[in-house]
Amino acid sequence: MKRKLLCVLCVMFLCVAFRAEAAVSNKPIRIGVLRFESRTNEISSDQAAAVGDVFARMLTNSKTLTVIERQQLNTIANEHKLSTSGMLTDETALRVGKIAGCQYMLFGAVTNYGKHGSSVNLWMFGTQKYSAAATIDVRVVNVETTEVVLSLSETGSSSQTGTSFNFYGMTNDKVDLSGMEAGAITDAASRLSYRVRDALTGEHAQVLDVDGEELTIGIGSTGGAQLGGLYRVYVDGGEIRDIDGKILGHKMNDIAVVKIVDVQREFSIAHLAEKGAGNLKLIRRGDKIFPVNIDEMQSLIKRKAFMKSRPKERKNSDALNYILNSK
Secondary structure, three states: OHHHHHHHHHHHHHHHHHHHHHHHHOOOEEEEEOOOEEOOOOOOHHHHHHHHHHHHHHHOOOOOEEEEOHHHHHHHHHHOOOOOOOOOOHHHHHHHHHHOOOOEEEEEEEEEEEEEEEEEEEOOEEEEEEEEEEEEEEEEEEOOOOOEEEEEEEEEEEEEEEEEEEEOOEEEEOOOOOOHHHHHHHHHHHHHHHHHHHHHHOOOEEEEEEEOOEEEEOOOHHHOOOOOOEEEEEEEEEEEEOOOOOEEEEEEEEEEEEEEEEEOOOOEEEEEOOOOOEOHHHOOOOOEEEEEOHHHHHHHHHOOOOOOOOOOOOOOOHHHHHHHHOO
16 A cells, blocks of 8 residues: 555656646747848848738747737847847847847748739630749758758748620620638748748647538637638647657658638638548547648548557556556
């Protein structure tokens, strides 16, 4: 009896210690987001800076990150006479980040931007399709060690289609191009913000509700959700470890790819993206979601990567079972 009680107390002590450690680790990480640069002739420096502001606002929607935006960083730099122009060198930026209490500093750039169109004319009528693509690169640097801990790149896209009418020189173009450029940039920034949160803190958005053919997911306009956006729904699989045994992450057991059909401020409604893109009946509240592009979705469909049944729930540890089953 005493031995049994001792085991229970030891496990309880370990649980308390684990929770205390978790409480410390759950403290939001402070990250500074600097002014984004332009590395393409299609985007001005002011436009690139605006892209960085959009990206920072998406990160502020995180529950695990505290974002220090460039205006705050510039104020600190000016107060300490480190810069008066708003442009910080890498070395100066890390000094400013340390003063601001940041653990990480994020540097970003718009590295590519372009748009093109195509049309098919059939006598008086025709169809037109225009598309835009934007690439954003970011790197995250540890303020204390100056080590680059994360280097990511994402290309976002947006398109518009419509019809045109041409009768003896009289034309009527019905393609609306408004917002197409912003859509491509938002697409890239949204997926990048997810990847940064995932890499630094393991934070993910989740499925909030499943109602027949309709899903409610925990990402809205404040997080960069857009009509037509694609998201993979998955559950964590087996651990992936490096050669020394350190856990690098988990495999992704894909259930489906869904497409947003309605966007609200804090959540969105989604349907199955297309036939063959998984099985909505296997999705449960709490399943994780992650943004993908159409090429990634087509790859998942082609590889038949979606689960046929849900994996078994993980069992409690032997120690926990011992406590639960004790009388």
